Amino acid sequence: xxxxxLNFAPTGMIPTKEMNxxxxxxxxxxxxxxxxxxxxxxxxxxxxxxxxxxxxPIISEEVYGEIISxxxxxxxxxxxxxxxxxxxxxxxxxxxxxxxxEGDLKPDMGSLTLSSLNFINQASVNAPETIQFLAAKMKQKxxxxxxxxxxxxxxxxIGFLTKKGLLPNxxxxxxxxxxxxxxxxxxxxxxxxxxxxxxxxxxSFAGLGHYQLQATSLALISGYGVRIGLEDNIxxxxxxxxxxxxxxxxxxxIRLAHEFEIVPSNPIDVRKKxxxxxxxxxxxxxx
Numbered sequence: 001x002x003x004x005x006l007n008f009a010p011t012g013m014i015p016t017k018e019m020n021x022x023x024x025x026x027x028x029x030x031x032x033x034x035x036x037x038x039x040x041x042x043x044x045x046x047x048x049x050x051x052x053x054x055x056x057p058i059i060s061e062e063v064y065g066e067i068i069s070x071x072x073x074x075x076x077x078x079x080x081x082x083x084x085x086x087x088x089x090x091x092x093x094x095x096x097x098x099x100x101x102e103g104d105l106k107p108d109m110g111s112l113t114l115s116s117l118n119f120i121n122q123a124s125v126n127a128p129e130t131i132q133f134l135a136a137k138m139k140q141k142x143x144x145x146x147x148x149x150x151x152x153x154x155x156x157x158i159g160f161l162t163k164k165g166l167l168p169n170x171x172x173x174x175x176x177x178x179x180x181x182x183x184x185x186x187x188x189x190x191x192x193x194x195x196x197x198x199x200x201x202x203x204s205f206a207g208l209g210h211y212q213l214q215a216t217s218l219a220l221i222s223g224y225g226v227r228i229g230l231e232d233n234i235x236x237x238x239x240x241x242x243x244x245x246x247x248x249x250x251x252x253x254i255r256l257a258h259e260f261e262i263v264p265s266n267p268i269d270v271r272k273k274x275x276x277x278x279x280x281x282x283x284x285x286x287x
Contacts, residue, residue: 003265004257005225007044007174007204008037012058012231013087013249020234022245025055027063031070033246034078037229041264044079045071046111046146046174046227049098059089064098065105069261072104074229076279077267079144081109084134087122092130097136102226103281107273109172109287110138112145112210114154114161118181129156136168142284147173147201148184155196162198169287171201174223174227185211190218202273216253228253 010033015023023157024030034045049063050056064082071080071237082098089095089220112134129168138145140210145167149155155175161167169188177185185207197203207215207217212233219226228249257263265286 002262003269004220004223004262004266005036005044005172005270006040006042006250006253007025007046007206007225007227008034008042008204008246008250009046009211009227009229009231010034010037011048011050013048013083013085015120015230015234016055019188020164020230020243022243023230023234024246025050026052027066029035030067031116032131032251034071035074037248037250038075038078038267039102040076040254042250043225043265043270044081044109044146046081046229047082048085048231056226057088058086058096059084059268061097061098061101065101065109068101068105069108077271079108079270079274079276080283081111082107083111085111085124086113086116086126086130087119087124090125092133095130096134099137099141099143104279104283106141106281106283107143108283109144109146110134110136111148113148113150114157115151117150120180132161132166133181133221134162139166139168144168144172144276144285147171149173149193149197150179150190152183152196155185155193158196158201158248168275169200171198172274173197173201173203175203175237176206176208176232178199178208185215200243205233212237212249213238213252217256220257221254222264225265226253243248
């Protein structure tokens, strides 16, 4: 039976409990949702840290360490990516702090957005020197980048980083569709992005807001992976009458995949394809 990568993004930086009570904010909630997603077949978890008191997004070795420790206490196989987002922090050294975690707390991957971009109410600033700094830091730490692509220019930048020797041989990327100033969820935009992506890149699609279901469906029927979770969409329906939960969003993906006779990839198999080590303090890229 055919397989697909199921990448779980439980919380992100924007959603709050006031927006949707199902948003996991605290360490225990994030861990619980990731472990539940893994039971449904998630190969990867794309995690953000939140302040323990305010619930606001933070870059914190301590909080990321607690989340990773909580997950790996019960599941050492799922691939864990830490966010190195530039939405609220510009200093690249601070953004790179989660990459300093070692041993069983070491992340497998770190997010790497390949250009600056505007969201509907906020900018994510990723200067060329910052992108290259983070890529070089991950290479040094044997941590694989989780590439984030919002338009054709970002897809094209993969080749530039490859020529500079900053990317591993096997790469994973999320193609995020539906952002107001980025690629939209339609065949022409998807085709343009894919035509600029090298053959050594494994891709998943994500849809922002009400584009999530459409992007998920396009991914599954086209043979690509899926990124799903409340980070990208807090509503279950397009009319925004039903607030979603991570469990409901994942279960819908599994139902869709079942209709297409596709199953989630085992995280160990995905690790092998991406050259990621497993356990015993050796998380990250195999040398």
